Amino acid sequence: MTTVEERPHTGFGRTLRKEDVRLVRGKGNYVDDVRLPGMLHGALLRSPYAHAKINSIDTSAAEAHPKVLAVITGETLKGLGLAWMPTLSYDVQAVLATDKVRYQGQEVAFVIAEDHYSARDAVELIEVDYEPLPVVADAKKAMAADAPVIRDDKEGQTDNHIFDWESGDQAETDAVFANAEVVVAEDILYPRVHPAPLETCGSVADMDPVTGKLTLYTTSQAPHAHRTVYALVAGLPEHKIRVISPDIGGGFGNKVGIYPGYVMSIVGSIVTGKPVKWVEDRAEHLMSTAFARDYHMRGEIAATKDGKILGLRVKVLADHGAFNATAQPTKFPAGFFHVFTGSYDLQAAHCTVTGVYTNKAPGGVAYACSFRITEAVYLVERMVDVLAYELKADPAELRMKNLIQPEQFPYTTKTGWEYDSGDYPKALQLAMDMAGYDELRKEQAEKRERGELMGIGVAFFTEAVGAGPRKHMDILGLGMADGAELRIHPTGKAVLRISVKTQGQGHETTFAQIVGNELGLPTADIEVVHGDTDQTPFGLGTYGSRSTPVSGAATALVARKIRDKAKIVASAMLEVSPDDLEWEGNRWQVKGDPEQGKTIQEIALAAHSSLELPEGVEGHLDATTVYNPPNLTYPFGAYICVVDVDKGTGGVKVRRFIAVDDCGVRINPMIVEGQVHGGLADGVGMALMQVIAFDEEGNHLGASFMDYLLPTSLECPSWELGETTTPSPHHPIGAKGVGESATVGSPCAVVNAVLDAIKPYGVRHADMPLTPAAVWGALNGRPIRTDLAIP
Amino acid sequence: MQVPAPFTYERATSVEHAIALLGELGPEARVVAGGHSLIPMMKLRLARPDALVDINGLGAELAQIRVDGDDLVIGSLARHADLLGSAVAGEHFPIFHDAEKVIADPVVRNFGTVGGSLCQADPAEDLAAVFAALDGVATLRGPAGVRQVRVRELHVGPYETVLAPDELMLELRVAIRPGGGSAYEKVERRVGDYPVAAAGAAVWLDGDTVRDVGIGLTAVGAEHFAAPEAEAALRGQPATEESFRAAGQLAAEHCNPSADQRGPVDYKRHLAAELTTRALLRAAARARGQEA
Numbered sequence A: 001m002t003t004v005e006e007r008p009h010t011g012f013g014r015t016l017r018k019e020d021v022r023l024v025r026g027k028g029n030y031v032d033d034v035r036l037p038g039m040l041h042g043a044l045l046r047s048p049y050a051h052a053k054i055n056s057i058d059t060s061a062a063e064a065h066p067k068v069l070a071v072i073t074g075e076t077l078k079g080l081g082l083a084w085m086p087t088l089s090y091d092v093q094a095v096l097a098t099d100k101v102r103y104q105g106q107e108v109a110f111v112i113a114e115d116h117y118s119a120r121d122a123v124e125l126i127e128v129d130y131e132p133l134p135v136v137a138d139a140k141k142a143m144a145a146d147a148p149v150i151r152d153d154k155e156g157q158t159d160n161h162i163f164d165w166e167s168g169d170q171a172e173t174d175a176v177f178a179n180a181e182v183v184v185a186e187d188i189l190y191p192r193v194h195p196a197p198l199e200t201c202g203s204v205a206d207m208d209p210v211t212g213k214l215t216l217y218t219t220s221q222a223p224h225a226h227r228t229v230y231a232l233v234a235g236l237p238e239h240k241i242r243v244i245s246p247d248i249g250g251g252f253g254n255k256v257g258i259y260p261g262y263v264m265s266i267v268g269s270i271v272t273g274k275p276v277k278w279v280e281d282r283a284e285h286l287m288s289t290a291f292a293r294d295y296h297m298r299g300e301i302a303a304t305k306d307g308k309i310l311g312l313r314v315k316v317l318a319d320h321g322a323f324n325a326t327a328q329p330t331k332f333p334a335g336f337f338h339v340f341t342g343s344y345d346l347q348a349a350h351c352t353v354t355g356v357y358t359n360k361a362p363g364g365v366a367y368a369c370s371f372r373i374t375e376a377v378y379l380v381e382r383m384v385d386v387l388a389y390e391l392k393a394d395p396a397e398l399r400m401k402n403l404i405q406p407e408q409f410p411y412t413t414k415t416g417w418e419y420d421s422g423d424y425p426k427a428l429q430l431a432m433d434m435a436g437y438d439e440l441r442k443e444q445a446e447k448r449e450r451g452e453l454m455g456i457g458v459a460f461f462t463e464a465v466g467a468g469p470r471k472h473m474d475i476l477g478l479g480m481a482d483g484a485e486l487r488i489h490p491t492g493k494a495v496l497r498i499s500v501k502t503q504g505q506g507h508e509t510t511f512a513q514i515v516g517n518e519l520g521l522p523t524a525d526i527e528v529v530h531g532d533t534d535q536t537p538f539g540l541g542t543y544g545s546r547s548t549p550v551s552g553a554a555t556a557l558v559a560r561k562i563r564d565k566a567k568i569v570a571s572a573m574l575e576v577s578p579d580d581l582e583w584e585g586n587r588w589q590v591k592g593d594p595e596q597g598k599t600i601q602e603i604a605l606a607a608h609s610s611l612e613l614p615e616g617v618e619g620h621l622d623a624t625t626v627y628n629p630p631n632l633t634y635p636f637g638a639y640i641c642v643v644d645v646d647k648g649t650g651g652v653k654v655r656r657f658i659a660v661d662d663c664g665v666r667i668n669p670m671i672v673e674g675q676v677h678g679g680l681a682d683g684v685g686m687a688l689m690q691v692i693a694f695d696e697e698g699n700h701l702g703a704s705f706m707d708y709l710l711p712t713s714l715e716c717p718s719w720e721l722g723e724t725t726t727p728s729p730h731h732p733i734g735a736k737g738v739g740e741s742a743t744v745g746s747p748c749a750v751v752n753a754v755l756d757a758i759k760p761y762g763v764r765h766a767d768m769p770l771t772p773a774a775v776w777g778a779l780n781g782r783p784i785r786t787d788l789a790i791p
Numbered sequence B: 001m002q003v004p005a006p007f008t009y010e011r012a013t014s015v016e017h018a019i020a021l022l023g024e025l026g027p028e029a030r031v032v033a034g035g036h037s038l039i040p041m042m043k044l045r046l047a048r049p050d051a052l053v054d055i056n057g058l059g060a061e062l063a064q065i066r067v068d069g070d071d072l073v074i075g076s077l078a079r080h081a082d083l084l085g086s087a088v089a090g091e092h093f094p095i096f097h098d099a100e101k102v103i104a105d106p107v108v109r110n111f112g113t114v115g116g117s118l119c120q121a122d123p124a125e126d127l128a129a130v131f132a133a134l135d136g137v138a139t140l141r142g143p144a145g146v147r148q149v150r151v152r153e154l155h156v157g158p159y160e161t162v163l164a165p166d167e168l169m170l171e172l173r174v175a176i177r178p179g180g181g182s183a184y185e186k187v188e189r190r191v192g193d194y195p196v197a198a199a200g201a202a203v204w205l206d207g208d209t210v211r212d213v214g215i216g217l218t219a220v221g222a223e224h225f226a227a228p229e230a231e232a233a234l235r236g237q238p239a240t241e242e243s244f245r246a247a248g249q250l251a252a253e254h255c256n257p258s259a260d261q262r263g264p265v266d267y268k269r270h271l272a273a274e275l276t277t278r279a280l281l282r283a284a285a286r287a288r289g290q291e292a
């Protein structure tokens, strides 16, 4: 452990997180902690069916409950024009079902009562006459001729098709494949999983009937985007909406979109004239909020006999659930899946993605996936291992042979993306050295002799994070650029206001450190304000690892504006020309006369004083900026996982995990490592135990933490972290995002390790999750295909 | 937050008081001990008792773990954590510590009770298999008085026991016999999860011969959580891996697992054999003093 220094901390480096002073003492303030005078409580009635026509809804018994104030159904909303709302993918989603329900757990009615218990009791008093309809739970059956049409609400929709999308050059790729010595194909599923933040979603809506101002406390990763969407949908004037995201207990992309419950708390407050709280429970959260993945992929890889990878061809069937509510830049229906070419120098690549509707919950978000990069990396890293299997090649060597070389950067992929910087072989070599790769292979060979199963899994990933630029990337027309405002008080303390919103990533510390690094102010002297649209500049929020690449850049640049302004003030104070000043860590000083200088604190006081300021300087010390990223940043890493498999039970023990991450310049290495630790645990969870499964009737089979398992410390080894540092050339401080790197890179390392362990049994591929039952099945000659739930 | 349907709540001040309350409140009243099975089911509204009778104040009477003559006695209100921490239980029956280490998590173990586990009669309950292996006996008390029921006769089906609505489980007894060893083996998808399958074994050796044996199985649809056919076949046999494997096979043949997200039928049946064998091997090693 590195110790944390005690003198006032300034700039980059390890320092305790400012937010932990409240969070570790249980003094955080989450949405469910919000209690307003006269506040009422809402609860949703949800559909027990995956697909059913609603014949009628009888709310009379619920309305008769002594503590119930109102019961709202889809019919009520229809009258207000609010029964449907737009999704982030240019589709619509029912706020409360009117015609029929399309997935189990869909919102049907909303009860408002004096307390939460009564609201729940009254939900059970609502009688709905459902007429069950045939169900499409399996994406592979969604396009069958006889499949029921789920979205018959949409004009002209006669099947369950949503979109076709492609990337890369098909003819070029086909030609490479036609001439290749080796072509290997594999069907690879990335099962539906769930972000499962520990805090479920919720909101408290407070519509002031006098001022007409709506204050919405809500679990949002993107408060500004939410405000604008509410203004557009509900017709409320935007300046009369204040969205506050207080402390957020984990998001992982799950809290990017707008859920019917949020809207209903607003409607409830308008209807009753009182604040209305709605907080969903765990089962509701796992059943109805944005899932992730559900990508049915077929990969083909072309190579020479001696292991030079030539091309990749991929077909994806994407299950988007009942409404296309994927949270991603609007022009990117398959997110950034383009990066399925991974970290390799290829001659050609092509992929197609077809999105379909099913009778399952909508979403298809991040979950720390940087817009489908998790799926892309999983695909390519599995395919490389599949190729290694066929060529009887060592998976690390095969990767080493094909990685993009340092001198090739900036590197343009076959799908047209420009990777900014990297030294891939160095990262992989470091991971191999840390692991003792050759020794591990020796140990494995000895164990195999004795019939023991040990596996070594290798994965290399390239991430693409920090969306925009705004001209390419927008959400519902809102360009992906973010603002920052910095104000230095007369006494030299600073307030930074940013548009992104932490869900636990430590923004209050990291962003203070960026300001401190630019201005020489102690971290403790910089307050970071975020998560309140009335107090912060516009911007698109935190997801896709974009906070540091985008808002981190905005913060550095706004601090530099202050520094420039301070220079002019300092020149007035010192009575020298600005050209004679130079910046020295925390002060402007006279070139060649270091005795003569002024710190930011001194300058701040002067800027607010009666000092005569030079022409063109307005006084005070504040600045604003908007940062529109010129490109994404491309963090990368090399991961090696070591597992032991019990062949009698199929149980997998992750023995070691070596993670070398390169996220450019590290602002607070401790926070970076925390992000990596969390992502690695996530990866173990997805690889070994997680799937949101459904039966043929569309019944959700994972609506509790007894069914949907989160890994614990006992499933995780003591992580072994390494780093290389390749700064981003286009980011003001050379930083790249890191929030999702480990979630992107780790699942495949674990899966590759398990498959490496059971290679003697002739198993080339198996779908996640590799539960004991699944591994035992593979050992006994069964292909592992994770489809629906019950084998 | 999930919240239960309305119910009333009474706190029992003695065993007699608890039984009287249950009688007064009628068959829709439930005892609440640790509440870690009952309350989650109430919050999901799968259980809707009219009333709860809280017995947590009866620790002095019901939470003891002690040796009484030739019996180990475990009070029904002993927490999982008490049993895990009990030196006397571990000394005589290491199977208790094996099992308690892998039941739920520390938070649940601090509250969940031994009696609550057995009365819940979850078909995947670990302690049911442990007490079946040890052939433990439960003491029940109702308005008419006290009766003894073998744990192997306590469960009549999933979530169903022979207890009358106004009967209370007081304690569990396990006979301490010389020459014994015991062990528990469980496969779970993740720590704290209910078992995919688990097996407990207790063996008593005469030299290298199995004098007596108890085998408990859970989560695999074994009737009364036991494997009587395997036990009968193993009695009098040499205590070798071969006979243990044969017993494991028999245990597997006679259980009746069902498929779910934890695994398919044949896998669970395989585990019944594999884990029974492993538990027998470890129990025998302990009986020989070869393993702690």
Ligand SMILES: Cc1cc2nc3c(=O)[nH]c(=O)nc-3n(C[C@H](O)[C@H](O)[C@H](O)COP(=O)(O)OP(=O)(O)OC[C@H]3O[C@@H](n4cnc5c(N)ncnc54)[C@H](O)[C@@H]3O)c2cc1C
Residues within 6 Å of the ligand: B030, B031, B032, B033, B034, B035, B036, B037, B038, B039, B040, B076, B077, B080, B102, B103, B104, B105, B108, B111, B112, B113, B114, B115, B116, B117, B118, B119, B120, B124, B125, B126, B127, B163, B167, B168, B169, B170, B192, B193, B194, B195
């Ligand atoms: C997260 C979690 C994980 C778990 N994992 C496991 C696991 O891995 N393996 C496992 O075996 N179990 C597991 N459990 C179950 C746990 O062991 C039980 O919840 C607990 O021990 C039951 O005891 P209790 O005191 O909480 O019972 P309660 O919930 O209080 O009661 C359960 C039932 O028993 C009745 N009852 C209780 N005491 C008495 C009595 N003295 N006389 C008559 N009736 C009584 C109650 O009326 C009720 O019907 C898990 C539970 C949780 C919440």
